[in-house]
Amino acid sequence: MAIARFKALELAQSRPTVPVKIPSEKVTDFYGSNTFNEEVMRSLLSPEAYLKITNAIEDGKKIDREAADEVAAAMKSWAISKGVTHYTHWFQPLTGTTAEKHDAFFDITGKGKAVEKFKGSALVQQEPDASSFPNGGIRSTFEARGYTAWDPSSPAFIMENVAGTATLCIPSVFVSYTGEALDYKTPLLKSSELIDRAATKVMNEYFNREVSKVTASVGVEQEYFLVDEALYNARPDLMMSGRTVFGHSPAKGQQLEDHYFGSIPPRVNAFMVDFELEALKLGMPVRTRHNEVAPAQFEVAPTFEEANLACDHNALLMDLMNKVASKHKMRVLFHEKPFAGINGSGKHNNWSLATNTGVNLLGPSTKPKENLRFLTFFVNTIKAVHDYADLLRASIATAGNEHRLGANEAPPAIVSIFIGTEMTRVLNDLENLSEMHDIKLEKGDNVYLRLGINKIPALLLDNTDRNRTSPFAFTGNKFEFRAVGSSANSAAPMTILNTIVANQLMQFREEVDVYLEKGIKKELAIVEVLKKYVKQSRKILFEGNGYSEEWAEEAKRRGLPNHKTTPEALKQYLDKSAIELFSKHGIFNEVEMHARYEIEIENYIKKIQIESRVAADLAINHIVSTSLKYQTQLVDNVRGQKEIGIDPQYFAPTIEIIKKISIYTSKINNLVELMTEARKEANNLENIGERAVIYSTTVKEYLEEIRYCVDKLELIVDDDEWPLPKYRELLLIR
Ligand code: ADP
Ligand code: MG
Known part of the structure; x- marks a missing residue:
């Protein structure tokens, strides 16, 4: 008999549900309790230091030595009071997982006396032995140094380890000594700054002088599979490659569709409650949980946050889920296609732009003036995706995702945009508007009425039809990039999206300004440029079934790229126009682009x-x-x-x-x-x-x-x- 398999089966079938202790009925009692958050800082820091760190968080201002020392001291005493013994810079190298190197607070003085030590310098910068992280040839081995630097905009947090010990984790960037980024966070932060600048300018010049900051908001829906640990251990392929390389489809797969939104099995439910509790303590706003399409497939989604936080939180959540699962004798599979013939897993990266005045720039409104603003950001996003579809495709290209993209159940490798019937109508109307010079405005005329942009229904949210087959969909007040792989670091595709949209908004301003200089009315100038963009981007808009054979053929006729394999898709990083785009905006220089290409391909x-x-x-x-x-x-x-x-x-x-x-x-x-x-x-x-x-x-x-x-x-x-x-x-x- 196949002893190992049957032993595993026996074990898996006899597992009890692991009980979960809920700290309090009210989430507000423990939400964020393991983070060095604003409230803690306010109570532990002097007003001056608090102000300095708030400025650093909000405007990226540098923190001086003195303030850093004070923050470090506060962090240390806060952490030690919570039973923490170690600290680490927590970063996201290009391995795709997160990295930590734990140092003890505890130290010995020259006289052999034990002290607890954590200086501002240790908070701000560390030098992990970086030679074992991927660098794409940036660092030759004799110069194998890199450093991690504190990112104050993402709160430090306490990660509980096994055996009751805990570590203070300090979110950080990871760069080489020569200054090149070796992680996912650095370029994301740069791209967030870029889109802030670009979108704020557009707002200030054309819509609202009061706006002083625009942030990208991201909400990541995360799919995953869950299998029993003993069964997992009896599958060397799962253990080593994250997916099964063999296995015949079961008689009962997902054809009955009885798993989706079905009741959650008790053992799984206990796991979910447990990791959600831990996530809430870490200040992650996890909200929805449900079964997914395939048996043993599930999804978790937090409320959206600022992009950097959302991407940190997604990476941390994956870590956490792995840890909590092992407590429940289960394994989380983040692989995009762990089982052939069964639905694969992805992330849906929901993305929008929000102003510091609380406006979602991708949210339509009842007011015509606000709708011109909405259309501006909506159409510019479409134009950006149209122009740089290749780069978006490259940003999600991995061995795992290759199984999923283009398979008959996931968005295809062809990047297209779904916008729904209402917005299709709006764009058609816009495109069919007469030439600007034909629009004769009489005194007292309502320009919006004349432009036909008084007609966008305010509540698209409820009537945007859903098209699950689209890789990039507008869902009422946000775009949803659905082709991202479930194991991916969200920062990679979000960096690309921020950059291409920022670049597009800059171009938009240049084009509008040409009309303005000719003395043309602002609204007319904006509409004229948007109209042109709709015409130019037509071919990327697709409302039909993205899984169908006909779409692949149609896309080919339209001239849309269809990079089915990862090596093909990744080549786009080396394209001259891509390198130009990223270096122009200071997101990646040429060396970094080549390095990223090499790392991904390797x-x-x-x-x-x-x-x-x-x-x-x-x-x-x-x-x-x-x-x-x-x-x-x-x-x-x-x-x-x-x-x-x-x-x-x-x-x-x-x-x-x-x-x-x-x-x-x-x-x-x-x-x-x-x-x-x-x-x-x-x-x-x-x-x-x-x-x-x-x-x-x-x-x-x-x-x-x-x-x-x-x-x-x-x-x-x-x-x-x-x-x-x-x-x-x-x-x-x-
Ligand atoms: P779905 O029907 O696609 O599951 P949900 O409303 O449940 O949509 O949202 C899915 C994700 O999108 C959540 O993480 C949610 O917080 C996020 N989200 C909602 N609104 C926005 C927005 N304006 N910008 C970015 N993400 C958003
Ligand atoms: Mg969704």
């Missing part, structure tokens, strides 16, 4: 390489060996039947099975050999891009072929002997 190669190795190992050492053993039993059986004179017609089907096992096992042996050869050849290639292409084509094709044979064998070989937990077991036991 990640890609490594991931497929791991999958390929683990698949080869499982195929040969688990599947082929088990299948041959079973085949021997069948051969013995047939021989026995013959011996006692059974009519051959009755064991002919068994002989067929024996043959099939021979066919599939020999195929697997050959394919594994060929796949290993292909990897070798690829690895010998000097050019990393070319290497990645071999992985994305030849190696992946072998993986698919091997999988086909293994999945066939799963249907033949005695269930008692099958070594790997099956899909039905992974997905339905909880």
Whole structure:
């Protein structure tokens, strides 16, 4: 018998629900209690230091040494009072996970006396041994230094570890000694500043002098799978690559659609309540929880926040979920496609722009004047996505997401925008407006009425139709980038989106100003430019079924890019226009763009390489060996039947099975050999891009072929002997 699998099954089926202690009935009693938030700062800092740090948070002003020392001292005493023993700069290197290096507060003086120490300098900057983080060739090994620097705009927090200890985590950026960004946060912060500048200018010049700041708001809906820990541990492929490389679809998958919004199983519910409690303590506004489409698939969504905070919180939430899951003897799968043939997971990054005066610039209104403002930001976003669709595609290109994009259940690899019937009508009207010089304004005329922009329904929110198949959709008062992978760091796509929209808003201003200089009325000038943008961006607007074959063909006719593979998509980072765009705005310089390309492409190669190795190992050492053993039993059986004179017609089907096992096992042996050869050849290639292409084509094709044979064998070989937990077991036991 396949002992490991059955032991795991037994364990998984007998798990009790882990009880969860709720600290208080009222969330307000503990919300943010593990963060060094405004309230704590106000109570612990002198008014001067408090002011300095508030300025740093709001306007990015530098904090002087004195104030930093005071903040550090306050942080230390606050943390120690909560049982914290260590501190760390918490950052997001390009590995895709978060990084920490814990230092003790505790120190020894020269005289051997123990003291608790944490200076402003340690708060502000640290030098982790950075040589083991990806850098895309930026740092040569002899200059393997980098530093992390405190980001005061994201509150420090306490992460509870196992065994009751806890660490003070200080959100930080991570840069090389030569100043290049080595993380996700640095460019995001730069892009937030950029869009603030660009959008505030547009507001001030055309709509409202009072606005002094515009922030990008982001709300990240996070999908994930949950499987029992014992079953997970019995699947080396899940453990090593995050996805199953083999597994036949279960008889009951998602076809009954009974899981979506169904009741949440008790063990899962306990896990959700638990991680949400911890998230709330860390000041993350988690709100919704529900089942997703596939069995064992779920979603969590917090309320939207300022982009930097939202992206930090999403990364932290993923960390937290991993930790809490292990307490509940479960594993969270953030992989975009852990199970072939079953719905994949993504993030939906909801994005909008908000002014410091409390206005959502992507929210339509009942007032015509405000609607011109809305249309301005709405159309400019569409134009930006139209012009830089390639970059958005590149920002979400990974090995995991490649399985999902273009598969028949996720937004396709073609970037298009869905805006709903109402907004389609509004844009049609706008485009069909007569030329500006034909609009004769009489004294007392209502310019908005004449322009036809008095007709936008105020409550789009309720009547925007939903189109689940669109990778980029307008949903009433925000755009939703849905093609982001579930394991991604949200900051990467948000950096791109902020940058391209900011760039577009700057261009918009230049074009409007040309008309203004000619003495044309402001409203008419704005409408004229928007009208042109609608015309120019037409081809990216698509309201139909994004999953259909017809759309792929239609998109091709329209000339929209369709980069199906990761290496193809990532190449856009090296495009001259992309490098120009990012260096012009100081988001990435050319060196950083190349580094990012290299890191992402290297990640890609490594991931497929791991999958390929683990698949080869499982195929040969688990599947082929088990299948041959079973085949021997069948051969013995047939021989026995013959011996006692059974009519051959009755064991002919068994002989067929024996043959099939021979066919599939020999195929697997050959394919594994060929796949290993292909990897070798690829690895010998000097050019990393070319290497990645071999992985994305030849190696992946072998993986698919091997999988086909293994999945066939799963249907033949005695269930008692099958070594790997099956899909039905992974997905339905909880
Ligand atoms: P859905 O119907 O798509 O699930 P929800 O209203 O539940 O939409 O919102 C999904 C996510 O979008 C949440 O994280 C929510 O906070 C966020 N969101 C709502 N409004 C905005 C906005 N103006 N800007 C950015 N994110 C938003
Ligand atoms: Mg949504």
